[in-house]
Amino acid sequence: MANESRMSFSEVEKIFQDKVDEDIRIEPKDWMPDAYRKTLVRQISQHAHSEIVGMLPEANWITRAPSLKRKATLIAKVQDEAGHGLYLYSAAETLGTSRDEMVAQLHSGKAKYSSIFNYPTLTWADMGAIGWLVDGAAIMNQVPLCRASYGPYARAMVRICKEESFHQRQGFEILLVLSRGSEAQRRMCQDAIDRWWWPSVMMFGPSDDASPNSEQSMRWKIKRFSNDELRQKFIDVSVEQVKLLGMRLPDADLKWNEERQHYDFGVIDWEEFRNVINGNGPCNKERLAARVQAHAEGAWVREAAMAHAQKMAEEQKQGHEAA
Amino acid sequence: MEQKTLIDYTLHLADNALVLGHRNSEWTGHGPILEQDIALSNIALDLIGQARNFYQYAARLRNEGVSLGGARGGRMSEGVAATGGGGVEVTEDTLAYLRDSWDYRNCLLVEQINGDWAKTILRLFFFSAYQYSFYQRLQQSRDRELAAIAEKSYKEVTYHLRWSSEWVIRLGDGTEESHRRMEEALDQLWKFSGELFVPADYEKVLAEKGIAVDLTAIRSQWEERVDAVFRQAGLTKPAAAWEQTGGKQGRHTEHLGYLLAEMQFLQRAYPGCEW
Amino acid sequence: MENQNTESRSSWPLWEIFIRSKQGLDHKHVGSLHAVDAAMAIENARDVYTRRMEGISIWVVESKYVHASNPDEAASFYDPANDKVYRHPTFYQLPDELTHM
Numbered sequence: 001m002a003n004e005s006r007m008s009f010s011e012v013e014k015i016f017q018d019k020v021d022e023d024i025r026i027e028p029k030d031w032m033p034d035a036y037r038k039t040l041v042r043q044i045s046q047h048a049h050s051e052i053v054g055m056l057p058e059a060n061w062i063t064r065a066p067s068l069k070r071k072a073t074l075i076a077k078v079q080d081e082a083g084h085g086l087y088l089y090s091a092a093e094t095l096g097t098s099r100d101e102m103v104a105q106l107h108s109g110k111a112k113y114s115s116i117f118n119y120p121t122l123t124w125a126d127m128g129a130i131g132w133l134v135d136g137a138a139i140m141n142q143v144p145l146c147r148a149s150y151g152p153y154a155r156a157m158v159r160i161c162k163e164e165s166f167h168q169r170q171g172f173e174i175l176l177v178l179s180r181g182s183e184a185q186r187r188m189c190q191d192a193i194d195r196w197w198w199p200s201v202m203m204f205g206p207s208d209d210a211s212p213n214s215e216q217s218m219r220w221k222i223k224r225f226s227n228d229e230l231r232q233k234f235i236d237v238s239v240e241q242v243k244l245l246g247m248r249l250p251d252a253d254l255k256w257n258e259e260r261q262h263y264d265f266g267v268i269d270w271e272e273f274r275n276v277i278n279g280n281g282p283c284n285k286e287r288l289a290a291r292v293q294a295h296a297e298g299a300w301v302r303e304a305a306m307a308h309a310q311k312m313a314e315e316q317k318q319g320h321e322a323a
Numbered sequence: 324m325e326q327k328t329l330i331d332y333t334l335h336l337a338d339n340a341l342v343l344g345h346r347n348s349e350w351t352g353h354g355p356i357l358e359q360d361i362a363l364s365n366i367a368l369d370l371i372g373q374a375r376n377f378y379q380y381a382a383r384l385r386n387e388g389v390s391l392g393g394a395r396g397g398r399m400s401e402g403v404a405a406t407g408g409g410g411v412e413v414t415e416d417t418l419a420y421l422r423d424s425w426d427y428r429n430c431l432l433v434e435q436i437n438g439d440w441a442k443t444i445l446r447l448f449f450f451s452a453y454q455y456s457f458y459q460r461l462q463q464s465r466d467r468e469l470a471a472i473a474e475k476s477y478k479e480v481t482y483h484l485r486w487s488s489e490w491v492i493r494l495g496d497g498t499e500e501s502h503r504r505m506e507e508a509l510d511q512l513w514k515f516s517g518e519l520f521v522p523a524d525y526e527k528v529l530a531e532k533g534i535a536v537d538l539t540a541i542r543s544q545w546e547e548r549v550d551a552v553f554r555q556a557g558l559t560k561p562a563a564a565w566e567q568t569g570g571k572q573g574r575h576t577e578h579l580g581y582l583l584a585e586m587q588f589l590q591r592a593y594p595g596c597e598w
Numbered sequence: 599m600e601n602q603n604t605e606s607r608s609s610w611p612l613w614e615i616f617i618r619s620k621q622g623l624d625h626k627h628v629g630s631l632h633a634v635d636a637a638m639a640i641e642n643a644r645d646v647y648t649r650r651m652e653g654i655s656i657w658v659v660e661s662k663y664v665h666a667s668n669p670d671e672a673a674s675f676y677d678p679a680n681d682k683v684y685r686h687p688t689f690y691q692l693p694d695e696l697t698h699m
Contacts, residue, residue, distance in 0.1 A: 055352040063586060064586065068341075068371065071348075079360075079364040083361055085357060124598070177597055182595075184593055298354065300501060301359075304497025307501075308496055308497040309493075
C-alpha cells in the first residue's frame with residue numbers, strides 16, 4: 001500500500017470506503033472524509049448528550065424511590081448513563097473535538113439530544129416505562145452500532161450494550177410489579193405507558209423518506225438499519241411484551257398484518273416530534289437549565305482542582321531541582 | 324431488654340448510612356464534572372448497601388423477638404404502628420419507610436443539606452473518617468453479624484475516606500474561592516462533629532458487652548486524621564463550639580422531616596403495596 | 599455563562615486509560631477521561647471503567663504523551679511478515695491423529 005499522502009483524493013477515498021465495505025475498522029489516525037468525521041462527531045456527541053440529559057428525568061425519582069432495592073438500582077442505572085455519556089464523549093474526542101466544545105454546544109442549544117428526555121417523569125411508574133420502552137428503543141439502535149465502522153465508537157457501543165442489559169429488565173420488572181398490585185398501582189402503570197409510548201416510537205427519528213442523510217450514513221456504516229426498520233421491530237416486540245403486563249398500548253390502529261408479517265400501527269404526530277426536538281417540548285428548558293446550572297456551579301470546583309494540581313506539580317518540580 | 328437495645332444500635336448504624344447515602348445521591352446528575360458525579364454516586368450506593376445490611380439484620384432481630392413471644396422483642400420503636408402484632412413481618416423497607424423522624428437514630432451531621440460541593444465533601448470527610456475507625460473496631464464486635472457487616476463496609480469506607488480527604492485538600496488548598504467555601508462549610512458543620520463521639524445509652528450498654536464500639540477509643544484517631552488533612556488543606560479547626568446532639572435519640576434538625584417526607588411519600592400514600 | 603478564560607482555567611486534561619483485568623495478560627486501552635493529575639485519573643478510571651472491581655491494574659497516560667504510529671506506515675511495518683507465512687501454525691498440514699499440538 002503506497003503512502004497515502006502521495007495518492008489522489010479519490011484513491012484515498014476508495015481505500016477508506018473499501019475498508020468500510022469489508023468491515024475493517026476506521027481508527028482515529030486513519031484518513032477519513034471530512035463529512036464522515038463531521039457526521040460522526042455530531043452523531044456521537046448527540047448520543048453522549050442524550051445519555052447525560054437522560055439522567056435527569058430518572059434522577060428525579062431517586063429520592064422518592066419506594067424501596068431500598070429500587071433506590072439502589074435506580075442510582076446504579078442513572079450512574080451507568082453518566083458512564084455511557086463519558087464513553088461517548090471519549091470516543092468523540094478521538095475525532096478532534098473536545099469535551100468542553102461539545103458541552104458548550106449542548107448548553108447553547110446548538111447541539112441536539114434525544115427528544116424523549118424532554119418529557120416529564122410524573123409518577124414512579126415512569127421509571128418502569130422509561131426502562132422498558134425508552135431503553136428498549138435505545139438498545140435496538142445501539143446493538144447494530146456495535147459493528148459501526150469507526151473503531152472507538154463501536155467499542156464504546158459494545159461497552160454500553162453490556163451494561164445496558166439490566167436497564168430494560170429493571171424497567172419491565174417495575175411495571176410488572178405494579179401491574180400485579182393495587183388498583184392505584186395498575187392505573188399508574190397504564191398511565192405511564194399511555195404517556196411514554198408515542199414518544200418512544202418517535203425515538204427512531206423521522207420516517208425513511210424524510211431522512212435524506214440516512215443513505216450516506218448507511219454507506220459509511222455509522223448507521224446499520226433504517227429508522228422505519230428499527231421502529232417496526234420495536235413495535236412488533238412491544239406489542240407482545242405489553243400482553244405480559246395485562247396493559248394496552250395507546251394505539252387503536254395496532255393490528256397484525258398477515259401479509260407484511262408485522263404489526264400495522266397508527267399515524268405518528270410529526271408536528272409534536274418537530275416541536276419537541278426544536279426546543280418546545282414540556283421540559284426542554286428545564287433539562288437544559290439543569291445542565292447549564294450544574295456546569296456553571298461546578299466551575300469553581302474544576303478550577304480549584306486544577307489549581308491544586310498545578311501547585312503540586314510546581315512543588316514536585318522544585319523538589320527535583322533542589323535535590 | 325437487650326434485644327431492643329441491640330435493635331436500637333443497629334438502626335442507629337443503618338439510619339446513619341441511609342441518610343448520608345440519600346443526601347449524596349441527590350447530586351446524581353448535578354455534579355461539577357461527569358467523573359465526580361459517577362464517583363459520588365458510587366459512594367452513595369455503598370452507603371445504601373451498608374444501610375440495607377443493617378436494616379435487614381434489625382428486621383431479623385425484630386421478627387425473631389416477635390416469634391419468641393410478644394413483648395420480649397418489643398416494638399423496636401414507638402412509631403411503627405403498621406407492624407401491629409401477630410405475624411406481620413418487618414422488613415428493611417418497613418424500617419426505612421415507616422418510621423417518623425423521632426424514631427430515626429442517625430446523627431445530625433448526615434442529615435444536613437448538601438449545600439455546595441465544599442459542604443458535601445466536608446460532611447463526607449468527617450463522617451468517613453469516623454466510619455473508618457468505627458468499622459475497624461466493629462469488626463471485633465461480639466455480635467457476629469455486626470462484625471461481618473463491618474468487615475465488608477470497612478473496605479468501602481477506606482476508599483470514601485481517601486477520596487474525600489483528597490477533595491478536602493484540593494478545595495482547601497485550591498483557589499481563594501474554594502478555600503473560602505471550605506471555611507464556610509467548616510463553620511456550618513463543625514458543631515455536628517462532636518455528636519459522633521457522644522455515646523447514646525444503647526451504645527454505652529452494648530459497649531460494655533463488647534458489642535458496640537467504644538467511641539472514646541476512636542475519638543483521638545479521628546482528630547489526628549482531621550488535623551493531618553486540615554494541615555495539608557490549609558484549614559483550621561474552629562474554636563470549640565456548642566456541640567449539637569440529639570440525633571441518636573431521635574431529636575433532629577428541621578432537615579430530616581423534609582428528607583423523610585420526600586423519601587417515604589410513596590409508601591405512605593399507597594400503604595401496604597409492593598414496589 | 600463561563601467565558602473563555604474561566605473555561606481554560608477549569609479545563610481538565612484528557613487521559614488515556616489502560617486496564618488489565620484480574621485474569622488478563624495485557625493492559626488494554628479502554629477509553630479516556632478527564633482528570634487534573636495522574637492520581638485522580640487512576641481514581642476516576644477505577645470508578646468509570648472498572649466500577650471499583652478489585653484486582654485490576656490501571657495505567658493512565660495523559661493523552662498528549664501518547665505517540666502513535668502513522669497508519670500509512672503500517673504497511674511497511676507489517677507487510678514483510680506477511681511473506682513469512684511459514685511462521686503461521688496453519689501453514690503446516692499435520693495428521694488429524696496428532697493431538698496436543
